[in-house]
Each structure stands twice: as structure tokens, then as C-alpha cells.
Amino acid sequence: MIFAMKKVTTGIEYEKWCASYLKKHGFHQISLTKATGDQGIDIIAYQGRMKYGIQCKFYDSPVGNSSVQEAYAGAAFYVCDKALVMTNTEFTKGAAALAQETGVLLWPKKDPARGDRFLRSYRFLRLLEGIIGAVLFMLVICRHDLYGRDDISFCAVLLMMGSCIGMFSDSWLALNLFSDLTDVLIAVLMVKLMAAGIFSAVFPWWIGNVLLLLFAAVQLIVLCRDRTAYIKEQKQKRLEEERKVQALADAQKLSEVLQNELHCHLDLTACRKDGEIPVFCYHADQNISALLASAELSLNQSSTQDHQNMYRLLDLGRRRFQVSVHPSETKN
Numbered sequence: 001m002i003f004a005m006k007k008v009t010t011g012i013e014y015e016k017w018c019a020s021y022l023k024k025h026g027f028h029q030i031s032l033t034k035a036t037g038d039q040g041i042d043i044i045a046y047q048g049r050m051k052y053g054i055q056c057k058f059y060d061s062p063v064g065n066s067s068v069q070e071a072y073a074g075a076a077f078y079v080c081d082k083a084l085v086m087t088n089t090e091f092t093k094g095a096a097a098l099a100q101e102t103g104v105l106l107w108p109k110k111d112p113a114r115g116d117r118f119l120r121s122y123r124f125l126r127l128l129e130g131i132i133g134a135v136l137f138m139l140v141i142c143r144h145d146l147y148g149r150d151d152i153s154f155c156a157v158l159l160m161m162g163s164c165i166g167m168f169s170d171s172w173l174a175l176n177l178f179s180d181l182t183d184v185l186i187a188v189l190m191v192k193l194m195a196a197g198i199f200s201a202v203f204p205w206w207i208g209n210v211l212l213l214l215f216a217a218v219q220l221i222v223l224c225r226d227r228t229a230y231i232k233e234q235k236q237k238r239l240e241e242e243r244k245v246q247a248l249a250d251a252q253k254l255s256e257v258l259q260n261e262l263h264c265h266l267d268l269t270a271c272r273k274d275g276e277i278p279v280f281c282y283h284a285d286q287n288i289s290a291l292l293a294s295a296e297l298s299l300n301q302s303s304t305q306d307h308q309n310m311y312r313l314l315d316l317g318r319r320r321f322q323v324s325v326h327p328s329e330t331k332n
Contacts, residue, residue, distance in 0.1 A: 008112040014058035015042045017112045018086050026230060027052070039077040040070030050237060053080035057087040064091075068098045068106075075104075086110050122215045126166040129212065133159025152198065155189040158182055166212070173223050180216050183209045247271050251280040254311075254323060261295040262288045269320070277324050284319045292321055 008014050019030050027045040043054040053075035057063045067085050075083035083104040085091075088111040091099070099106050137156035162182035165175055190206040248271055255266045262284065270281035288295075296313040310326040 008058070011056070011058045014088065014112065015056045018054065018056045018110065019043055019045075021086075021110060022054070025226065033078075040074030041078055041080075041083075044078060044080070048234075048237070050081045051079070052082050052084050053078050054084045054086060057085060057089075059087060059089050062090045062092045063087045063095055063108075065094050065098050068095050068102065068104050072102045072104050088112070122212075122219065123167060125208070125212050125215065126163045129166070129208065130160050130163030132208075133157070133161075133163060151189060151193065155186060155193065158186045158189070162186060162209075162212075166216070173220070173227060176216060176220050176223055180213060180220065183213045183216065187213075244271075247278055247280075250278070250325075254280060254325075255282065257299070258282070258295060258323070261298055262291050264288055270322075274324065277326060279322055279324045281316070281320065281322045284321070287319055288321070289315050 008017050015032055019032060022030055022043065022045050027047050030043060030045040032043055033039075033041055040055055041053040042056045043052075045052045045054060053071065055067060055071040055074065057067055063085065067087075071083040071085045083102075084107060085095075085099070085104060086107040088109070090108050091106050096106065098104070133156045136152065136159065140153050140156060162179055165182065166179040168175055187206040187209045190209065194206075248268075251268050251271050255268060259266050265285045266282045267285075268280065269283050270279075272279050272281075292313045292315055296311060299311040299313075309328055312324045312326065314322050314324070316322060
């Protein structure tokens with residue numbers, strides 16, 4: 001049903017609404033986790049090759065730090081590329097600061113009540129537009145004095161077409177623009193028919209389509225904003241993927257140098273960042289603890305000659321160690 005939008009009142013219902021929202025915004029393979037023991041993640045979804053762990057918070061007050069922490073830990077548990085928190089309210093300043101440090105995405109003001117009220121009103125007007133178009137078309141057929149009036153028939157067809165297209169214009173930018181153009185044509189035809197005396201000038205027949213244009217304009221702004229945010233997010237993802245590929249290449253290159261220095265075989269076990277400092281973790285096939293200091297000295301001596309970075313090697317025990325790469329300007 002067009003207007004059968006169930007009011008969201010519980011967290012479970014909000015999770016289902018969030019899953020529907022994600023589907024409309026380019027996500028796929030969307031699945032809800034089990035209600036208990038979900039490790040802080042309510043939805044698993046994919047966008048491109050990126051796997052997202054999403055936590056949904058249906059609150060009456062701003063969402064705090066704990067939700068960001070849960071999403072970050074839960075995303076790691078489900079081996080996700082990104083953690084995301086969606087809420088119908090706002091986030092506290094502390095939550096926003098923590099999200100920035102941990103890389104957790106925050107989506108505030110995803111309120112189903114607000115969107116549903118707008119869509120109900122908009123779809124009601126679109127349905128009314130279609131009914132008026134159908135009635136007008138029947139009048140053209142039934143009334144002999146109107147038979148053959150192409151402008152009235154065209155107006156009736158446009159009304160029905162605008163109604164059908166407008167029902168689905170909340171998801172597609174092109175449909176929204178096409179329905180707007182249809183409404184403009186209808187308003188122009190209405191004015192023309194009023195000027196010709198076909199429609200009484202006492203009642204402004206064009207006002208309905210002008211109202212629909214205003215609704216559609218608001219919807220268009222929302223769609224454009226969402227599209228801009230989506231493009232920005234995709235660009236950020238590409239940059240992150242490029243950085244990840246570059247970091248892996250740097251880690252492999254560094255591994256080859258270290259294998260010569262430590263006289264062993266190394267496996268890369270982790271590649272991350274501590275703030276802005278790249279950190280690579282390795283596992284050796286033999287005990288290399290006694291050689292780490294000399295390897296660090298050798299790395300930094302060659303790096304100093306090439307005016308590159310400073311390397312710090314930290315023994316993690318059990319033939320594991322990490323290498324942190326510091327910018328050259330921090331050298332002392």
C-alpha cells in the first residue's frame with residue numbers, strides 16, 4: 001500500500017528501516033545480525049567491495065561514546081572494512097571526536113518519522129493528481145463539446161504520467177527531474193485552458209501542480225545532497241584503497257630489506273596506522289630478537305643517506321615485531 005508506512009517505535013523496527021534506507025542508497029547483500037549477542041553490530045552490508053558493520057540507535061537523546069566504541073569493536077569482530085553508526089537523533093561532541101580518531105562513520109538524523117510524513121503527503125498529492133487526470137480523460141471521452149480537444153487530452157495524460165512517475169521519484173534523481181518537468185507543463189496547460197475559458201478562472205487549477213513542484217523541489221534538494229555525500233564518500237574510499245595498496249607495497253618492500261638484514265623469512269601479519277604513523281607487523285621463521293637493534297640501525301643509516309624516513313623496530317615476542325615509519329622531519 002502507498003500509505004501503509006508502519007510507524008517505527010522500537011529498536012528492531014528501526015534496524016529494519018535502516019536496512020531499507022541502506023538498500024536505497026547503494027548498499028547490497030544487507031543482512032541483520034541476531035538480536036542477542038550481536039557484538040554491537042546490527043546490520044552487515046556491502047557497498048562495492050567494502051564490508052560495513054552498522055549499529056542502529058533509536059534514541060530520544062544524543063548518542064554517546066559507547067556506541068562508537070561498540071561499533072568499532074563489533075566491526076573488527078565481523079571483519080568489516082568500515083564501522084558505521086546510524087541514529088534518528090544527533091551525536092555528542094565526544095562521540096564525534098572518538099569517531100574521527102577511530103574512523104567510524106556517523107550518520108545522524110536518519111529519522112523514519114520525518115521522512116514518512118513527507119512521503120505520505122507527497123504520495124497523497126501524486127495519487128490525487130492521477131485521479132484528476134483519469135477523471136479529466138474520461139470527461140474528454142464522454143462530453144461531446146470537449147471531444148477532440150488535444151490540449152485537454154494532453155493535460156490529462158500528463159497528469160496521470162506525472163502521478164505514476166512521482167510515486168517513485170523519492171529514490172531516483174532523473175525521475176524527480178522528469179516529474180518536475182511534467183508538473184511545469186501541466187501548470188502551463190492549466191493556465192492556457194483557463195485563458196481559453198475551458199476551465200473557470202475563478203478557481204486556480206494550477207495551484208495543485210505548483211504545490212507538487214514545491215514538494216518535488218525539497219525532495220530534489222535532499223536527493224542532490226545525498227548524492228553529493230555519496231560521491232564524496234566514494235572518493236574517500238578510493239583514496240583509502242589507494243593508500244592501503246601503497247602501504248602494502250611499502251610493507252613488502254621493507255620486508256625484503258629486513259629479510260636480508262635479519263637473515264630469515266618474514267610474513268606480513270598486519271598493516272595499520274597509529275595516527276599518521278604507518279605500522280607494519282611481521283612474523284619471522286626464527287628467533288630474531290638479538291638482531292633487531294642492528295637491523296634498525298642499518299635501516300636508519302641508509303634512510304639518512306637517502307633523506308627518507310626513520311624506522312623504529314619493536315620486539316613483540318614470539319618471533320613477532322613491528323616497524324613504525326616516522327616522517328623524516330621528526331629525525332633528531
